[in-house]
Amino acid sequence: MTQAPSSPVRRSVRVALGERSYDILIGPGLIAAAGAEIGSRMKGRRVAVITDEHVAPIYLEPFMRSLSASGIEAVSQVLPAGEKTKSFPHLMDVCDGVLGARIERNDAVVALGGGVIGDLTGFAAGIVRRGSRFIQVPTSLLAQVDSSVGGKTGINSRHGKNLIGVFHQPDLVLADTDVLDTLSPREFRAGYAEVAKYGLIDKPEFFAWLERSWRDIFAGGDARIEAIATSCQAKADVVAADERENGLRALLNLGHTFGHALEAATEYDSHRLVHGEGVSIGMVLAHQFSARMNLASPDDARRVEAHLGEVGLPISMAQIPGVLPPVETLMDAIAQDKKVKSGKLTFILTRGIGQSFVADDVPASEVLAFLKDKHPK
Amino acid sequence: MTQAPSSPVRRSVRVALGERSYDILIGPGLIAAAGAEIGSRMKGRRVAVITDEHVAPIYLEPFMRSLSASGIEAVSQVLPAGEKTKSFPHLMDVCDGVLGARIERNDAVVALGGGVIGDLTGFAAGIVRRGSRFIQVPTSLLAQVDSSVGGKTGINSRHGKNLIGVFHQPDLVLADTDVLDTLSPREFRAGYAEVAKYGLIDKPEFFAWLERSWRDIFAGGDARIEAIATSCQAKADVVAADERENGLRALLNLGHTFGHALEAATEYDSHRLVHGEGVSIGMVLAHQFSARMNLASPDDARRVEAHLGEVGLPISMAQIPGVLPPVETLMDAIAQDKKVKSGKLTFILTRGIGQSFVADDVPASEVLAFLKDKHPK
The missing domain is CATH 1.20.1090.10 (Dehydroquinate synthase-like - alpha domain)
Incomplete structure (x- = not known):
C-alpha cells in the first residue's frame, strides 16, 4: 500500500456545488497518495483521522505514514465497527476527540472507513465549531458509490435510521479502489x-x-x-x-x-x-x-x-x-x-x-x- | 397572560436571508397570541415545545392553551434549567422527544425559554431529519436581543462553550416583552x-x-x-x-x-x-x-x-x-x-x-x- 500505484488509471468526478464544490478521486493507490493529495489542497497542517476496528489494522498505519510524509500532523481515533456506532455516545466521543486535538478551521477531520464511519465522522465534522473541513476516504464499495458523495451525514435514533444529522459536504473524497480487494x-x-x-x-x-x-x-x-x-x-x-x-x-x-x-x-x-x-x-x-x-x-x-x-x-x-x-x-x-x-x-x-x-x-x-x-x- | 395585549405597540424586524428569511415580532402579549401567529404561518399542525423548569410553571400552560385554541397539537418537554443543560445527553433527549412526537417536515420545534433552551432546541431542530422547522419564543432579555437572532445554535463541550452546533435559522421569533417583567x-x-x-x-x-x-x-x-x-x-x-x-x-x-x-x-x-x-x-x-x-x-x-x-x-x-x-x-x-x-x-x-x-x-x-x-x- 505504500508504493505508488502500479496502474496509472485514475478517474476524477467533480461535485458541482458552488463554493462547496469538491473532487472525488477514484483509482488505485490513493491511500498511499493521500498525504500528497490532501497536502496540496489544504492550508492547515493538522488532521484528526477517525476509523474503526476493522479498517485500522489494515489501512491506518499506511494512511498515517502517507500523511506524515507530506508534513501533515495527524491524530487518530479508532471506534468499534458496525451500525451501532452511529449513536450519540460515539458522536460525542468523536467531537471531544477532534476538539481535544485542537483541529482548527483550516485543518480537517478525516473519515477512513465505510459508511458508518463516514456518516458519523461527517456529522461530527459538520457540528464541531459549527462546521469543520472534512475529507472522506471510503473503504467499502457502498461508501465509495453512495455515502461519500452528497454530504448527507447522520446517526441513528431509536426511532429509526439516519434520523439525526446534517448536510455537510466533504472537501475531498479519495476512493482507493485497491481497498475493495479486501472486502468480503x-x-x-x-x-x-x-x-x-x-x-x-x-x-x-x-x-x-x-x-x-x-x-x-x-x-x-x-x-x-x-x-x-x-x-x-x-x-x-x-x-x-x-x-x-x-x-x-x-x-x-x-x-x-x-x-x-x-x-x-x-x-x-x-x-x-x-x-x-x-x-x-x-x-x-x-x-x-x-x-x-x-x-x-x-x-x-x-x-x-x-x-x-x-x-x-x-x-x-x-x-x-x-x-x-x-x-x-x-x-x-x-x-x-x-x-x-x-x-x-x-x-x-x-x-x-x-x-x-x-x-x-x-x-x-x-x-x-x-x-x-x-x-x- | 391569556388576554389580548392591552397595549397595541408591536414592532417587527425582518431578518433578510433569502429563502431562509424570517420575522421577529416584538411586543406585549405575544405568548397569548402565539397560536394565532404560528398557526397563520405554518402548514403543519403539530409542534414540540421545549422549555425548562423555571419557565414551565409560569408560561407553559398559557402557551399551550394559545396553541390549542388555534388548532395546533402540541407536546412539551421540560428540561432542567441552567447552562449545564447544553450538553449531549440533553440534546439526545430532545431529539428523541421530537422524533417520538412524530414532528414532520411541515411541523415545528419550539423553544420556549432563555438562551440555553434556544441554543439547545435550535441545535436539535437543526439535526432532527437533517433540519426541522424551528420557532423561538425567548423569555429572557438576553435571548430576545441576542441568541434568538441569527441562527447560531449549540451545546458546550468540556473543551469550551458553544464548540458544537450548527447554523439553523428559525422560521419565526416571538419576543413577548411582558415576560421580561418576571426576570430578576x-x-x-x-x-x-x-x-x-x-x-x-x-x-x-x-x-x-x-x-x-x-x-x-x-x-x-x-x-x-x-x-x-x-x-x-x-x-x-x-x-x-x-x-x-x-x-x-x-x-x-x-x-x-x-x-x-x-x-x-x-x-x-x-x-x-x-x-x-x-x-x-x-x-x-x-x-x-x-x-x-x-x-x-x-x-x-x-x-x-x-x-x-x-x-x-x-x-x-x-x-x-x-x-x-x-x-x-x-x-x-x-x-x-x-x-x-x-x-x-x-x-x-x-x-x-x-x-x-x-x-x-x-x-x-x-x-x-x-x-x-x-x-x-
Whole structure:
C-alpha cells in the first residue's frame, strides 16, 4: 500500500456545488497518495483521522505514514465497527476527540472507513465549531458509490435510521479502489446494489451494461473503476441539482423506504441484513409494487430480480435469516421513515428500468396489502 | 397572560436571508397570541415545545392553551434549567422527544425559554431529519436581543462553550416583552449588556441614548421595546451580511473572547457569573486593552466602564465572587475559544465608542501581560 500505484488509471468526478464544490478521486493507490493529495489542497497542517476496528489494522498505519510524509500532523481515533456506532455516545466521543486535538478551521477531520464511519465522522465534522473541513476516504464499495458523495451525514435514533444529522459536504473524497480487494464477497455485493440503483433510477443503458459486465466489475480492474466513476457521477449530478433533497434527490431513495424498514425489522443486525441487501430487496419490492399498481411491466420487475439474484444479492424477504416481525411493524417503520409528509406515504416508484419517479401520495392500504402478499409469515 | 395585549405597540424586524428569511415580532402579549401567529404561518399542525423548569410553571400552560385554541397539537418537554443543560445527553433527549412526537417536515420545534433552551432546541431542530422547522419564543432579555437572532445554535463541550452546533435559522421569533417583567434584576441587567454591545460595535448614538435612557428601558414600556427592536435590527443587519461568520459577524463577539474565558474560569457557575456579566467585563477589558494598545482613548474605556457600572453590571474581574484561576488558565481558554486561526489570537478591538473592528493578529504576549495587570490575584 505504500508504493505508488502500479496502474496509472485514475478517474476524477467533480461535485458541482458552488463554493462547496469538491473532487472525488477514484483509482488505485490513493491511500498511499493521500498525504500528497490532501497536502496540496489544504492550508492547515493538522488532521484528526477517525476509523474503526476493522479498517485500522489494515489501512491506518499506511494512511498515517502517507500523511506524515507530506508534513501533515495527524491524530487518530479508532471506534468499534458496525451500525451501532452511529449513536450519540460515539458522536460525542468523536467531537471531544477532534476538539481535544485542537483541529482548527483550516485543518480537517478525516473519515477512513465505510459508511458508518463516514456518516458519523461527517456529522461530527459538520457540528464541531459549527462546521469543520472534512475529507472522506471510503473503504467499502457502498461508501465509495453512495455515502461519500452528497454530504448527507447522520446517526441513528431509536426511532429509526439516519434520523439525526446534517448536510455537510466533504472537501475531498479519495476512493482507493485497491481497498475493495479486501472486502468480503458479501460486502462487495451489498455495495453493488447501490451501483445497480443508479441504472434503475434513470440510466437503462448503464443497467444493461451491468447485466453484461458484472463479472468484470466483481473481478476488479477498469470495469470496476468505470462502474464506480459512473455511479459517483450519477449521484453528483443529482446532488448538484438538489442538494437539500427537496425534490429530485429523493430518487436516490429508490429501494430505501422498504430497505430501511427491513433493516429496522432485523434490528440492524448485520448477520441478518446489511444496508445494501435491504436496498436490493427494496428495489425488487419497488419494481413489483409498481407493476402491481399498473405503472410498469412485470417483466421489468423480473429483470431486476434476475440480475440482482444472479450477482448473489437477496431479492425477497423470505431470504432474510430469522423471523421477521409482522407486516404492521414494517408499516410502522415505513411511516416513521423520514420521507413522510403530513401522513401521506412517499415512495420511489418506476415506469420501467431506468424510469423511476417520486410518488408522494401512495395509499398506505395498498402498501399494506402488497406487503401482506410478500411477507414470508 | 391569556388576554389580548392591552397595549397595541408591536414592532417587527425582518431578518433578510433569502429563502431562509424570517420575522421577529416584538411586543406585549405575544405568548397569548402565539397560536394565532404560528398557526397563520405554518402548514403543519403539530409542534414540540421545549422549555425548562423555571419557565414551565409560569408560561407553559398559557402557551399551550394559545396553541390549542388555534388548532395546533402540541407536546412539551421540560428540561432542567441552567447552562449545564447544553450538553449531549440533553440534546439526545430532545431529539428523541421530537422524533417520538412524530414532528414532520411541515411541523415545528419550539423553544420556549432563555438562551440555553434556544441554543439547545435550535441545535436539535437543526439535526432532527437533517433540519426541522424551528420557532423561538425567548423569555429572557438576553435571548430576545441576542441568541434568538441569527441562527447560531449549540451545546458546550468540556473543551469550551458553544464548540458544537450548527447554523439553523428559525422560521419565526416571538419576543413577548411582558415576560421580561418576571426576570430578576440581575438577569435583566445581564441581557442589557448585549443591548449596550450593539451601541459599542457601531452605533455611538444608540450607546449615547442608552446612557440617557437606561432607567426607562429597565422600567419597561416603549423605551424597552425600542431598545429590543434596535438590538434585533442591529444583529439582523450583521447576520444578513455575513450569515456564516466569515467576517463582519465576528464583531458580534465584542467582549465575548474575554467573557467566555471568564465563564469557563468560573465553571459556568451562574451564582458567580452569567453570560451577560462575562460579556460586560469582557467589553470593558476589550476597551481597556484597545486603549493600552494605543488604538482608542482611555476616556472611551472609562465611559463604557461608567455606564455598565451605573446599571449595576460587573466591570472588573475583581467583582467576580470566589477565587479566579491563574492568568495562564484564562489564556488557555482564550486559545481554545473558537475564534482562533492557526494559533493567532483574534479579538474584537475598538478605536472608540461604536468603532469596533476585527483584529486577527493580536500577540498572545500582549494579552497575557494585560491580563496579569487586571487579574485580582
